[in-house]
Amino acid sequence: MKKGSLERKYTITAYTFLFVPIIFFLVVRFLPMIFSLAMSFTDWNLLSKDINFIGFENFAKIFSDEVFLKSLWNTIKYVIFGVPLVIFLSLIIAVMLNRIRKFQWLFRLLYVMPYITPLVAVSWVWRWFYQPPPMGVFNSILLNLNLSTQQFLGSTEQALFCIVITTVWVQLGYCIVIFLAGLQTIPLEYIEAARIDGASRRQITWKIVVPLLKPITLFLVVMQSISFLRIFTQVYNMSVQGSGGPLNSTKPLVLYIYEKAFVNFDMGLASSASLILFALIMFITFIQMKFLNEKS
Amino acid sequence: MKRAILFAVLFIFMFSFAFSKTTITYWQYFYKTKQDTINQLIKEFEKENPDIEVKHVTFPYENYNQKVAASLPAGVGPDVINLFYGWLPMYIESGYLMELPKDTFNKDYFDNNFYPFVEKSVQYEGKYYAVPTAVRSLALFYNKKILKEIGLEQPPKNLNEVIEVAKKLSKYDKRGNLIRAGFTMQPSGQHHHWLREVLVRQFGGVPYTSDNKTVLYDKTGAKSEVLQWYVDRIVKDNVGFPNFLNDDVTAFQSNMAAMTIDGSFRLGTLDANRNLDYGVVELPEYNGIKSNFASFWAHGITTNAKGEKLDASVKFLEFITSPKAMELWLKNTGELPANPEVALKYYDDPKYGPFLKGLEYAHATFFADEKAQRELMMNAIDEVYLKDVSAEDAWKKAADTEQKILDEFWNK
Numbered sequence: 174m175k176k177g178s179l180e181r182k183y184t185i186t187a188y189t190f191l192f193v194p195i196i197f198f199l200v201v202r203f204l205p206m207i208f209s210l211a212m213s214f215t216d217w218n219l220l221s222k223d224i225n226f227i228g229f230e231n232f233a234k235i236f237s238d239e240v241f242l243k244s245l246w247n248t249i250k251y252v253i254f255g256v257p258l259v260i261f262l263s264l265i266i267a268v269m270l271n272r273i274r275k276f277q278w279l280f281r282l283l284y285v286m287p288y289i290t291p292l293v294a295v296s297w298v299w300r301w302f303y304q305p306p307p308m309g310v311f312n313s314i315l316l317n318l319n320l321s322t323q324q325f326l327g328s329t330e331q332a333l334f335c336i337v338i339t340t341v342w343v344q345l346g347y348c349i350v351i352f353l354a355g356l357q358t359i360p361l362e363y364i365e366a367a368r369i370d371g372a373s374r375r376q377i378t379w380k381i382v383v384p385l386l387k388p389i390t391l392f393l394v395v396m397q398s399i400s401f402l403r404i405f406t407q408v409y410n411m412s413v414q415g416s417g418g419p420l421n422s423t424k425p426l427v428l429y430i431y432e433k434a435f436v437n438f439d440m441g442l443a444s445s446a447s448l449i450l451f452a453l454i455m456f457i458t459f460i461q462m463k464f465l466n467e468k469s
Numbered sequence: 470m471k472r473a474i475l476f477a478v479l480f481i482f483m484f485s486f487a488f489s490k491t492t493i494t495y496w497q498y499f500y501k502t503k504q505d506t507i508n509q510l511i512k513e514f515e516k517e518n519p520d521i522e523v524k525h526v527t528f529p530y531e532n533y534n535q536k537v538a539a540s541l542p543a544g545v546g547p548d549v550i551n552l553f554y555g556w557l558p559m560y561i562e563s564g565y566l567m568e569l570p571k572d573t574f575n576k577d578y579f580d581n582n583f584y585p586f587v588e589k590s591v592q593y594e595g596k597y598y599a600v601p602t603a604v605r606s607l608a609l610f611y612n613k614k615i616l617k618e619i620g621l622e623q624p625p626k627n628l629n630e631v632i633e634v635a636k637k638l639s640k641y642d643k644r645g646n647l648i649r650a651g652f653t654m655q656p657s658g659q660h661h662h663w664l665r666e667v668l669v670r671q672f673g674g675v676p677y678t679s680d681n682k683t684v685l686y687d688k689t690g691a692k693s694e695v696l697q698w699y700v701d702r703i704v705k706d707n708v709g710f711p712n713f714l715n716d717d718v719t720a721f722q723s724n725m726a727a728m729t730i731d732g733s734f735r736l737g738t739l740d741a742n743r744n745l746d747y748g749v750v751e752l753p754e755y756n757g758i759k760s761n762f763a764s765f766w767a768h769g770i771t772t773n774a775k776g777e778k779l780d781a782s783v784k785f786l787e788f789i790t791s792p793k794a795m796e797l798w799l800k801n802t803g804e805l806p807a808n809p810e811v812a813l814k815y816y817d818d819p820k821y822g823p824f825l826k827g828l829e830y831a832h833a834t835f836f837a838d839e840k841a842q843r844e845l846m847m848n849a850i851d852e853v854y855l856k857d858v859s860a861e862d863a864w865k866k867a868a869d870t871e872q873k874i875l876d877e878f879w880n881k
Contacts, residue, residue, distance in 0.1 A: 218563075219535070219538040219539075220534075220538050220559060220560070220562075220563035220565070221562075221563050221564075222542055222563070222564060300715075301715075304712075304714070304715060305646075305710075305712070305713065306642065306646040306647075306648065307642070307646070307648040307714075308714050308715070316642075316644065316646075321644075322644070322646060326712075327711070327712055327855075328855065329851075329855055329856060413657050413711075413712060413716075413847075414657050416844060416847075418847070418848075418851070419851045419855055420848055420851050420852065420855065420856070432840075435532075435534075435535060436840050437838065437840075437841075438534070438538060
């Protein structure tokens, strides 16, 4: 038998196995996307029987909608505050965890716990933490420390940050595990060589370890940005009646889309908003890839 | 053998044809006691009408509208459907509901058999589309134990006096944080209705024109003073605030609120709580004006029902809205009969009585977009309470937003 034909056989087998997921991907992911693209130019309402092509009317309507602009800005805020915080914290914790030998598994487990807990449960527990006195845990602590109580989720200024903190707490586990895996791939020789050359611990961390982690950091930044751009469950469960309040101060784009689609049944408008979110995710990811790759 | 099977199949086919029943489908959202009650009613109905079979399907409340929207256009949905009266315009506009046969369901029928607000709320552009079994209204719930602390058996009847009592019953910690509410202030609960249909009227205003096309609460009566009055109870009196103990129901249930405004549908939940000793009275009056907000779920016939199915659906609709059904409904679910004659028996009932009396002067809001109209009221309160916007501006903004929603709806 020829060498090439065996290889070809392998390739065919591989393609055969890949065929099923590809079909699945096309039907479940790709087709609805195309459908949604088409729908964004129509006035399709789930409750009405006819669909009309209306051009860019949906987009004009969206951009003149105060609530949309507010949720767009909120979404960007989630990314701006959430992503750096989660990356920075998880990197520090991962570096520290990498140093200890005893009970590393225990700490790792503790940090992963929030990530594997259902997000709805997490949201409700945190919602309870943030309650005004006499119920909220954080406010009880503040009271015991003789500090003034805070409104947290009830305040238009604080609510978004409260949700960011909860999300960071959840995402930490995931990022730490990935960073730890990355740290363990760094050849010890590099670090030993640096140590022999008289580099301090801090120098080793910031000049050797962190730069070597760049590909992993890039991956995490992209993944976390996408997850913060798609934030929904936390906000839905932590705001009164899932409204993204108070006064839309925590409403992200996904919640806006959800409301348009499944409360108002305005599928056309919701599709247009989805398209904008899609473009935003593409754009941010693209910038990050380009920016972070170039630096390395 | 083959031939025998073929004959058998043919026989069964012919047989089923000769004795075929008309099957209709009834949809409602899932709520255990309501499901059981309808099942019981269906059994009785089928006994009376052996040629009709009713299929009963329930869905989680959250995706009720989606289910309907996905099925009806495809012609596989229900024939008779249970829906919130506030959704009627949306359903009718979408062409999902059929006008009810005029020979049975006309103005006389509604005037003679139902509370006055029902007739107005089940019609759309002069045609009738739905019939309720039960209705709901609001009342003042009070915690007997807490009121006794100041020697009261019942809260006073006047709004100002109620607030005075609430102030006395509110408790604070050393730093002035509210730890027991004298009166819950929860716009996301029933208060947005209370504000719109009760307080506005008690302050001399009218919420909307009678054709439901124009917002009037910012132009009549005390205008934005209503909102100011409401927010003052939170900020100045601090008898309660939004989301105290998460929500008003939790606060009242855990004996942490002396008084609260809630609907008749809450009776069941509260009765199940053994640690709570509560009473109910009519909503406090003000300036000598009594008002209340009523709402209901009603049954309509969809455009899917045609021919025999339509006849069967009409029969079924009449059956589940009959006085007999209302009695059963009240017994099982605690919801108030939509027929005043049926309700008459319960006027002296300590729990149902106040709600039933409230129904006589109740108003049902016309909702073009229930959620948006609820939220704009909540937002108006939040803006004054959280953002220090003037009550005038917030009230005007709410009215403008609501007017836009109504305009958009009527100009469709």
